[in-house]
Amino acid sequence: MENELEIDIVIYPERHKEKVLYSVWAVQVPNVVTQGDAIEEAKFNLKEALELYFEEMPSEKQIIIKKNKDLTGQPLISRIFI
DSSP states (O other): OTTOOOOOEEEEEEEETTEEEEEEEESSOTTOEEEESSHHHHHHHHHHHHHHHHHHOHHHHHHHHHHHHSOTTOOOOOOOOO
16 A cells, blocks of 8 residues: 555653553654553554544655655664673
8 A cells, every 4th residue: 555654663661660661652753652551552552643643744644655665764773782
């Protein structure tokens, strides 16, 4: 589907007292942040938040679609241990 987006996300576990919450945000849309009690819940919440964001800012979605066609210069996230 042409308007389907592939979004890179960051999931960050945070301890709140005895509970772990998972904060999640999109690399391409860093100002949309949410969380959940489980990773899948956090991802679901982010998907909903991004859908609402793109309803209000459709031009942002088109910019990301255009950038995704040319992956050169896209951020990559990885981890190394030293």
